[in-house]
Each structure stands twice: as structure tokens, then as C-alpha cells.
Amino acid sequence: MDEFHECSARANDVQGCPMCTLVGPAGSTYCGSCGAHKHDGWDDSLQKTWAWLVTSILLYLPANMLPIMYTSFLGKTTESTILGGIVTLWEHGSYPIAAVIFIASVLVPLGKIIVLVWLCISVQRGYTGAHRHKTLLYRATELVGRWSMIDVFVVGILVALIQLGSIMNILPGSAALAFAAMVVTTMLAAIAFDPRLIWVSEHTESENKEPPE
Amino acid sequence: MTALAASRMVCHECDLVVDIPELAVNDKAYCPRCSYLLASNRPNAFSKMFAYSVAALIFLALANAFPFLSLNASGHEQSVTLPESVAVLFNEDHVLLSAIVFATIIGVPAVLLLGIVYVSIAIRLPQGLPGTRRALRWSLNLIPWSMAEIFLIGILVSFIKIVSLANVALGMSFWAYVAFTVFLILVLINIDRREVWRRVQAVRNG
Structure with missing residues (x-):
């Protein structure tokens, strides 16, 4: 306390x-x-956060497993996933860009989901302590989460620019939409989570003196 | 430049009741419990908010009018404008994806800025304007969904991806979009929730 x-x-x-x-x-x-x-509605907040979180976890799988774009070069079409694109960049020696994409597309969404799940559980179980750190973590997820959209914009720009008829074409894959939806749902989860819950968990405990059913 | 009157508020992050003292110019008030930024008094915040919003809207219009990027690969030269690049996605049957891209880079920032302009005018008129509170609520709620600065980093990354394949050149509109992003960030920095709402409230009661 x-x-x-x-x-x-x-x-x-x-x-x-x-x-x-x-x-x-x-x-x-x-x-x-x-x-x-x-x-x-303090309890409402947790329920909404869980709902958006589960949705984003479900979207995380197709976003990473399906191809994010198709590149056709002289009639030959290759598909690439998010991770595949990062590996290609790394092999070509673009280390900083590979790192940026890896952080924005893989680490940030995963970290954000883990932090929010942990915050929800810690509020529900009534874990006390480390309020400041939890609040800082929450603020970080809110601030950083939007940056995952980089990959969606990259696909958008590449598709818009590289339409060279029979020579080279780039088309978006189904992972692009899944990924964009995943970013949107994690943002909605972060907005739905009420950070005040981190600080009240202790006296919700003391208020609910009656034994749980 | 004036000091901001004292008021009582509740920290949005940790639910603490805080009495904010009078804030001199450039003063900031942080929550004593969770150190959330509660209120700030930036010099001429309202004039800046208004002026930067108008500037951002003008640059956004310019960003939509001229070639944004152009590509030169083995004799083929091609340039796209910003609306065209969204239209390509739309025409490739990625309607939802194009809607998300359009909203986050053009639609949301435009509505947000129009709302701020409307509110800025309303608080300067003695009789106010209808729907001011709704406009302000909308604008403030839209802030996280405006992703202009992220789009700029996305362009940078795509550049590096394409550079080995073809020559890419930045068009006029790209620079307009950069200016738009800078002004948009300046608008957001100068919004102080507590003070904007107090002004809106003052007009309504006055």
C-alpha cells in the first residue's frame, strides 16, 4: 500500500x-x-482488453506465417513472409534496416502482447507492488505499439511503386492485412486497458471482503 | 503569455486526486505518484495550435496534389501521387488494407486537424460554435491513430529495399508530406487537455 x-x-x-x-x-x-x-466500469476494462488481446494473438499467427507480399520478376513469382524479408535484408548487408524491421514487426508486437497479458493477470490476481514499473511498462506499450505499422506502409509503397507491367510487379499478400489488423487490435487492447487498475488492485481486494463464490 | 489558474484534477493513469498549482509559462505539472504529465503551460499554446494546424492542412493538401515518388528502372519511368498509391492497393482488391493505409496517413490526421481548427475558432468567438465539445473529443481520441511519422520511416525503409533494383526519386509532394508531419507533431505537442477543455467550457458558460 x-x-x-x-x-x-x-x-x-x-x-x-x-x-x-x-x-x-x-x-x-x-x-x-x-x-x-x-x-x-473497472471490470469492463479488463474484459475488453482480454477480448482485443485474444484477437491480436490469433491474428499474430497468420501475420507471420502467410506471405506478406508477392514479387513477380520476369514472369517468376516469389513470395516472402515478414521473417523472410528480414533475413533477405540481413543477407544483403542492410543490417540497420533489418534490425528496425525486426524490432518493429516481430519484437514490439510480441512484447506488447506479453506485457498486456501480464498486466491483466497481475490486476486480476491482485498482485501488488511495482506500481511505478507497471505504469511505465504500460506507457511504453502505448507509445511504441503504433510503430509496428512500418511494415504495412512498406508493402503499400512497394506495391504502389513497382508496377512495371511484364518486367516486375509486387502484390500484397494476405499477411499484410492480418498484420495491420494485429497492430490495430493490440492498440485497441492498450487503449481499453485502464492504467488506474494497476493502482487500485490492492483496495479492490480489501473492499471485496465477502468470500468469492 | 499568462500563467494558468490552479485547478483540481484526477490523474488519468493512477487515479490520484491532484491539486495543480498555478502554472507559470513553461511550467509543467507531473503526477506525484506515477509521474504522468498532467498539465503544462507552453507559451502561446493556443495560437500555435491554430497556426500549425492550418499550416499542416495546407501541406497535406499539397502532399496530395503532386508526384510523391518516382521510379526509374530499365527505361521505364513511373511516378505516383499519394492518392494514386492508395488507389493501387484498392484496385488490387485489397480494399480493407487500402482503407487502413488511407485512414492512418491522410484521413485521420485531416479530420483531427480540422477538428482542432474548428475548436480554435470556437474558443475565440464570444458565442462559441455548435458541436465544439464533440469536435474536440473526436480530435483527441483520434491522436493515436494518426501515423504520419511512421509512414515517413516506412518510406525510408522501402527506399533501401528498392535501391538495388531501380532509381527512386522523391517528388515535390514527399517534401510537402514531411512538412505536414512536422507541423502535425507541433500541433500535438501544444495541446494541453486541461487548458483546452477549460477554454471550451468558458465559452459555453459565457
């Missing part, structure tokens, strides 16, 4: 609006000053 526990909005029966920052009474669904829908 930290020193600020007594000063939380929840302990004082007030509620801050995440949209306009104004303080109002707890329990109202819409903010009186800006009209935004307030997410005071």
Missing part, C-alpha cells in the same frame, strides 16, 4: 474524466463538462 492510497479519486468517491480531466462525482456515465463517456 503506498502513501498516496488515501488520496485516490476512488477512495474519495469522486471520478476524474479521462477526456477533459475535470473532477466530478463517482458513478456518472457521462461527463458533465465534456460529454465524454466515462469508463468507470
Whole structure:
């Protein structure tokens, strides 16, 4: 339990609006000053986060296993996956770009999913401690997650530029959409997660004194 | 340049009730518990927000009007504009993919900036404008979905991928898009939720 526990909005029966920052009474669904829908449903947040997370995990598989683009050169068509593209770049000696794509397309989505799953579990199980670190991790996932879209844009640009009739063509593969959808759903998961849950897990425990069914 | 009045707010990240003191110019207020940036007083934030939004919108329009990239490979020369490059995806039956790309690099930033311009005008008029609160809510909610800066890095990466195959040249519109991205980031830096909402509120009650 930290020193600020007594000063939380929840302990004082007030509620801050995440949209306009104004303080109002707890329990109202819409903010009186800006009209935004307030997410005071703390449990709702976890459920939504889980739903988006499961969706993004399911999308992660086709995004990495199916081809992200088809390159046809003089009538011969080759397909490449995200990992395959990184390997090709590495073999051609473009180490920094290979590293950027590897971090943005493989590490970031995976790390983001792992962090959010862990945060959800730690809130549900009522793990306390390390609040600051958990909050920092959450902020990092929110900040970095968008950058995974790089690969989708790369495919978009290559497809748009390389349309040279019979000589060379590039077409997007089905992994491109799966990957874009995966990035969107992980972002939705991060937005759905309410970071305040990290800090209230301890007094939700003490409030729910009645034994679980 | 004026100081911002004190107010009470709740930290969005950790639910702490914080009394923000009066903020002098260039002051920032962080949450004492989780160190989230709660409020800041950037000099002339409202004028900058307005001016940069208009500049960004003008550059976005220019970015759509001229050749964006051009390619020269074994005698074939080809240049595409930004809308054309989205249209290629659309025509290849990747409708959803083209929608995501269009939204994140053009649509969302445009709507976001128009919303900010609308709000900026509304808070300068004594009688306000209808739907100001909705416009501001929309703009603020759209911020994470605008990916102009990520698109620029994507262009850089594609360049390196193509460079061994063909000569690629940057068109006029590419530079317009770079300027648009810079102004967009400047707009986002100068938005202070607490103060923007206070201004909107002041007009409505006034």
C-alpha cells in the first residue's frame, strides 16, 4: 500500500474524466463538462482488453506465417513472409534496416502482447507492488505499439511503386492485412486497458471482503 | 503569455486526486505518484495550435496534389501521387488494407486537424460554435491513430529495399508530406487537455 492510497479519486468517491480531466462525482456515465463517456466500469476494462488481446494473438499467427507480399520478376513469382524479408535484408548487408524491421514487426508486437497479458493477470490476481514499473511498462506499450505499422506502409509503397507491367510487379499478400489488423487490435487492447487498475488492485481486494463464490 | 489558474484534477493513469498549482509559462505539472504529465503551460499554446494546424492542412493538401515518388528502372519511368498509391492497393482488391493505409496517413490526421481548427475558432468567438465539445473529443481520441511519422520511416525503409533494383526519386509532394508531419507533431505537442477543455467550457458558460 503506498502513501498516496488515501488520496485516490476512488477512495474519495469522486471520478476524474479521462477526456477533459475535470473532477466530478463517482458513478456518472457521462461527463458533465465534456460529454465524454466515462469508463468507470473497472471490470469492463479488463474484459475488453482480454477480448482485443485474444484477437491480436490469433491474428499474430497468420501475420507471420502467410506471405506478406508477392514479387513477380520476369514472369517468376516469389513470395516472402515478414521473417523472410528480414533475413533477405540481413543477407544483403542492410543490417540497420533489418534490425528496425525486426524490432518493429516481430519484437514490439510480441512484447506488447506479453506485457498486456501480464498486466491483466497481475490486476486480476491482485498482485501488488511495482506500481511505478507497471505504469511505465504500460506507457511504453502505448507509445511504441503504433510503430509496428512500418511494415504495412512498406508493402503499400512497394506495391504502389513497382508496377512495371511484364518486367516486375509486387502484390500484397494476405499477411499484410492480418498484420495491420494485429497492430490495430493490440492498440485497441492498450487503449481499453485502464492504467488506474494497476493502482487500485490492492483496495479492490480489501473492499471485496465477502468470500468469492 | 499568462500563467494558468490552479485547478483540481484526477490523474488519468493512477487515479490520484491532484491539486495543480498555478502554472507559470513553461511550467509543467507531473503526477506525484506515477509521474504522468498532467498539465503544462507552453507559451502561446493556443495560437500555435491554430497556426500549425492550418499550416499542416495546407501541406497535406499539397502532399496530395503532386508526384510523391518516382521510379526509374530499365527505361521505364513511373511516378505516383499519394492518392494514386492508395488507389493501387484498392484496385488490387485489397480494399480493407487500402482503407487502413488511407485512414492512418491522410484521413485521420485531416479530420483531427480540422477538428482542432474548428475548436480554435470556437474558443475565440464570444458565442462559441455548435458541436465544439464533440469536435474536440473526436480530435483527441483520434491522436493515436494518426501515423504520419511512421509512414515517413516506412518510406525510408522501402527506399533501401528498392535501391538495388531501380532509381527512386522523391517528388515535390514527399517534401510537402514531411512538412505536414512536422507541423502535425507541433500541433500535438501544444495541446494541453486541461487548458483546452477549460477554454471550451468558458465559452459555453459565457
